[in-house]
Amino acid sequence: MMRLFVEGIGLLGPGLDSWSASRAMLAGAAAYVAVPTMLRASDMLPAAERRRAGVPIKLALTVGQEAFLHAGRETGTASTVFSSSGGDNDNVHMISSTLATAPREVSPTRFHNSVHNAAAGYWSIAAGSHEPSTSLCAHDASFAAGLLESATQVTIDDAVVMLVAYDHPYPEPLNAVRPISAAFGMALILTPRQTKKSLASFEIDFVSGKTQESRMQDTGLETLRCGIPAARGLPLLAALASGNATQINIAYFEDNYLNIRATPC
Amino acid sequence: MQPLAVSHFTLTNSLGHGLSATLDALRARHSSWTRCAFNDVDLDTYIAKVDALETCPVRSDLSAYDCRNNRLAQLCLKQDGFVDAVEAARNKYGAARIGLFLGTSTSGILQTELAYRRLDSQTGALPPDFHYAETQNSNSLAGFVLHYLGLTGPSFVVSSACSSSAKVFANAVRMMAAGMCDAAVVGGVDSLCLSTLYGFNSLGLVSRFPCRPYDAERDGISIGEGAGFVLLERVTAMNSPSAMSLLGVGESSDAYHMSTPHPEGLGAKMAMQRALNSAGLQASDIDYINLHGTATKSNDASEGKAVAEVFGDSVPCSSTKGWTGHLLGASGITEAIIAMLAVEHDFVPGSVNTQRVDPAMTIDYRIENGAEKINRVLSNSFGFGGSNCSLILGRKA
Numbered sequence: 001m002m003r004l005f006v007e008g009i010g011l012l013g014p015g016l017d018s019w020s021a022s023r024a025m026l027a028g029a030a031a032y033v034a035v036p037t038m039l040r041a042s043d044m045l046p047a048a049e050r051r052r053a054g055v056p057i058k059l060a061l062t063v064g065q066e067a068f069l070h071a072g073r074e075t076g077t078a079s080t081v082f083s084s085s086g087g088d089n090d091n092v093h094m095i096s097s098t099l100a101t102a103p104r105e106v107s108p109t110r111f112h113n114s115v116h117n118a119a120a121g122y123w124s125i126a127a128g129s130h131e132p133s134t135s136l137c138a139h140d141a142s143f144a145a146g147l148l149e150s151a152t153q154v155t156i157d158d159a160v161v162m163l164v165a166y167d168h169p170y171p172e173p174l175n176a177v178r179p180i181s182a183a184f185g186m187a188l189i190l191t192p193r194q195t196k197k198s199l200a201s202f203e204i205d206f207v208s209g210k211t212q213e214s215r216m217q218d219t220g221l222e223t224l225r226c227g228i229p230a231a232r233g234l235p236l237l238a239a240l241a242s243g244n245a246t247q248i249n250i251a252y253f254e255d256n257y258l259n260i261r262a263t264p265c
Numbered sequence: 266m267q268p269l270a271v272s273h274f275t276l277t278n279s280l281g282h283g284l285s286a287t288l289d290a291l292r293a294r295h296s297s298w299t300r301c302a303f304n305d306v307d308l309d310t311y312i313a314k315v316d317a318l319e320t321c322p323v324r325s326d327l328s329a330y331d332c333r334n335n336r337l338a339q340l341c342l343k344q345d346g347f348v349d350a351v352e353a354a355r356n357k358y359g360a361a362r363i364g365l366f367l368g369t370s371t372s373g374i375l376q377t378e379l380a381y382r383r384l385d386s387q388t389g390a391l392p393p394d395f396h397y398a399e400t401q402n403s404n405s406l407a408g409f410v411l412h413y414l415g416l417t418g419p420s421f422v423v424s425s426a427c428s429s430s431a432k433v434f435a436n437a438v439r440m441m442a443a444g445m446c447d448a449a450v451v452g453g454v455d456s457l458c459l460s461t462l463y464g465f466n467s468l469g470l471v472s473r474f475p476c477r478p479y480d481a482e483r484d485g486i487s488i489g490e491g492a493g494f495v496l497l498e499r500v501t502a503m504n505s506p507s508a509m510s511l512l513g514v515g516e517s518s519d520a521y522h523m524s525t526p527h528p529e530g531l532g533a534k535m536a537m538q539r540a541l542n543s544a545g546l547q548a549s550d551i552d553y554i555n556l557h558g559t560a561t562k563s564n565d566a567s568e569g570k571a572v573a574e575v576f577g578d579s580v581p582c583s584s585t586k587g588w589t590g591h592l593l594g595a596s597g598i599t600e601a602i603i604a605m606l607a608v609e610h611d612f613v614p615g616s617v618n619t620q621r622v623d624p625a626m627t628i629d630y631r632i633e634n635g636a637e638k639i640n641r642v643l644s645n646s647f648g649f650g651g652s653n654c655s656l657i658l659g660r661k662a
Contacts, residue, residue: 121650
């Protein structure tokens with residue numbers, strides 16, 4: 001079992017414009033209304049980069065910045081774990097289209113932004129962080145993989161860790177074979193010890209066997225959870241929003257899952 | 266960190282299949298460069314290709330995963346008794362207690378590139394034989410290997426460009442220390458595709474010649490393909506202190522530029538220093554450094570400065586990319602294994618293709634192969650996005 005503390009939260013998704021604006025909806029105290037994700041480029045980026053930033057960079061930096069503001073911490077001091085099923089799905093489509101026909105003139109910026117760790121790279125530059133950073137993928141289990149890895153960094157490396165999970169839709173034709181319903185990102189600042197800012201503790205276990213996943217009560221939010229790999233973390237945010245002690249199961253692959261006991265501080 | 270026992274390892278690349286093929290090629294200074302004749306790529310460059318892949322599909326029960334990258338993974342897993350070693354570990358610990366952490370930068374993207382040439386002329390749809398999750402998705406590699414080896418422990422893919430399959434060692438260290446698993450298979454696979462060939466070319470980073478690491482005239486990378494896997498277990502009283510171990514890992518971020526390393530090697534220096542700290546070792550404890558040494562102007566200049574600052578000029582160093590090419594997401598694991606071969610055989614690989622070491626370098630860069638007592642090695646891997654990782658492997662005592 002790994003124990004850690006949540007100190008800050010960031011959120012951006014359809015009808016979920018920030019953690020603070022979404023808290024009542026996640027707690028079931030206000031109605032969830034699905035509207036398109038209000039994507040924006042973080043002012044952490046220089047103006048030129050802001051104009052060129054793709055969706056993953058917008059998502060990751062917006063939620064990361066909100067989480068750090070919430071925690072009241074300096075961005076340069078935390079290790080980071082970025083997790084995404086696809087990375088930059090627009091870039092993959094554009095590069096694959098370019099390569100399918102002559103002349104194969106791949107844009108250099110598009111190419112270096114196509115690496116799965118592009119969001120992590122831009123974050124470290126914008127945040128001025130030299131701390132370790134990793135970028136993971138586990139298909140539909142990408143959120144669970146990111147949380148598991150973050151928990152080991154907090155407990156074993158005694159590190160403050162920012163976990164960012166993000167995903168966004170592919171253009172056609174990839175959308176038809178890998179539908180992701182909307183652009184969504186969430187961030188958690190995780191610490192090894194309780195602080196005055198701690199919101200809750202998580203006790204996390206990786207468990208063998210099949211599970212009944214924890215669901216969202218609101219049908220709109222449940223549709224989001226099922227439709228976006230990164231949104232598999234929503235039940236954790238619902239627990240944090242409600243302020244109640246809650247047990248949550250998040251599926252990993254077919255034969256295993258994460259069990260998380262969230263307890264308010 | 267607590268050292269981990271390196272129980273078994275294997276690799277496959279253009280030098281051949283398995284450990285002895287790579288060691289023989291290193292000793293004989295034999296490399297396998299070919300003028301770029303991959304698919305219909307029309308670039309003036311050399312590639313380091315694994316030839317058997319066109320004719321060896323993946324195991325029939327996993328046919329949805331069939332793509333160049335997973336074929337290379339399978340070919341590599343079949344070498345050096347690696348599957349048997351994992352099976353023994355599975356019997357010892359149970360399938361659910363073995364983690365799997367693999368690095369790749371492009372996974373099976375070649376499958377997507379080729380599928381985009383076969384879109385339905387009416388609807389624009391992808392062909393029905395295209396399997397997204399099993400080929401294109403970065404997790405394709407871990408999904409394939411998980412099934413191939415029959416493992417059910419914690420698993421994911423690290424995709425941090427060219428540091429990917431070095432960083433997986435850090436994941437294994439933490440997962441085992443946290444009790445999430447009792448053993449781990451780490452590794453990496455990257456295979457030739459058009460995205461990387463044309464992409465690196467667009468950045469002006471690809472040489473027209475087989476790459477010349479640390480040469481005064483170096484002018485860019487040459488792309489190769491390869492795979493490597495390592496089985497890690499906890500050190501027990503049964504392990505001799507002179508057994509091969511993972512001794513230290515250091516990770517850092519440049520926070521400088523997406524595709525250019527920090528000019529003074531700031532992130533590289535931090536990664537190497539953190540690896541030494543995690544191993545509880547001094548710079549003088551290291552007997553050989555396998556450099557990232559991509560043969561771009563900027564990487565070798567920045568890494569050379571960083572190594573000089575941490576190690577001075579007394580540790581033999583080389584980049585083995587003149588033999589293997591830049592294996593991108595598989596370079597970390599490949600060079601970690603080459604570094605372990607250096608320890609096992611008291612062998613310092615030099616640097617093929619390098620004619621004259623850049624006079625600006627103040628490190629002990631070796632062009633010729635050598636024979637020296639090697640107990641501990643450091644291997645560097647740096648990637649786009651400023652992602653750095655240094656590993657220390659070898660004998661504890």
